[in-house]
Amino acid sequence: MSALLELDDVVVEYPGKGRRKQPFRVLHGVSLSIAPGETLGLVGESGSGKTTLGRAVLGLAPVTSGAIRYQGKTVSGLGKRERRALSKDIQVVFQDPYTSLNPAMTVMDILSEPLLVTGVSRADAERRVQGLLDQVYLPQDAADRLPREFSGGQRQRIAIARALCRDPKVIVCDEPVSALDLTTQARVLDLFVEIQEATQVAYLFVTHDLSVVRHISHRVAVLYRGEIVETGDAAKVTEKPDHPYTKRLLLAAPVPDPDRQAKRRAERREFERVHNEAG
Secondary structure (H helix, E strand, O other): OOOOEEEEEEEEEEOOOOOOOOOEEEEEEEEEEEOOOOEEEEEOOOOOOHHHHHHHHOOOOOOOEEEEEEOOEEOOOOOHHHHHHHOOOEEEEOOOOOOOOOOOOOHHHHHHHHHHOOOOOHHHHHHHHHHHHHHOOOOHHHHHOOHHHOOHHHHHHHHHHHHHOOOOOEEEEEOOOOOOOHHHHHHHHHHHHHHHHHHOOEEEEEEOOHHHHHHHOOEEEEEEOOEEEEEEEHHHHHHOOOOHHHHHHHHHOOOOOHHHHHHHHHHHHHHHHHHHHHO
16 A cells, blocks of 8 residues: 655754754654554654654744655645645644643634634534534534633544644544543543544554554554654563664563552663673
C-alpha cells in the first residue's frame, strides 16, 4: 500500500540565542511513512523531539531540510493559504483537552466554526455537529454547554470531534491521553480505534508511554535525541525491542502488579548499571 504521509530525511533547527550561537537542531534527518488507515506510534521521552515532529507535519515547526509529502505532494514549506487548505485533510488532537478548547464558546460553536468558515450552511453544520457528538458518545445536550461543564475525558472527546468535523485523512495525536486517568485513557483509546475502523483515518500517535502505543498502534517508531533508533511492528517493538534505548523505555513503564513492578525496577537498575559500564 502506498504511503499517505511521508517524512523524508526531515531536519528541524531553531536559531541559537545570541550573535554567535549555533542553530539548535531538534530533528536529525527523520524518515517515516504512514499508510491510509494506519496508526504509527511515535514514542520517546521528554526532549526527544517527538512533539516537534508532529508540529512539523502540521506546518507549525520549520523544516530546515528534507521533505514532508502528503499523497505524494511536498507540503513542507507551504504558504499560509495552501496550509489552510491542507488542514481539511490533516488535523490534530492536542494533549490538554481544556486549553485547546475556547472556554467562552459552546460545544456547538466550537465544532461548527470550522464548517461555517468553509461555506457550509448553519443548518447543515448543526446536523453535522449532532452526528459528531453521537460518534464520540456525548449526549445531544452537550452542544449547548461550555467546555468547563465536562470532565477531562469528555473534553478530549470534544477535541476528537472537532478534529473529525471535516473528514480528515490524517490526525496528529499529540499525547492525547497523558492528562487523563487510566480508566478514562482506556475509553478514549478505544474510541480512537473505533473511529479509525469506521473512517480509515490514519493517526500519527505521539506519546512517551509504550503501553499506550502497544494498545493503539500498528507500527511504532522510537525517537531518541531527534533520531529514529528503532521501527517495526507494534507488538515486536513494545515487547521485545532491539535497541537499548527502547529497552530502557520498556523497563521504565509501570505495570499494575507489585511483584512484576519490583522485578522490572530491579531489571532497570541492572540494565542501567551494565549500560553505564559499557559506555
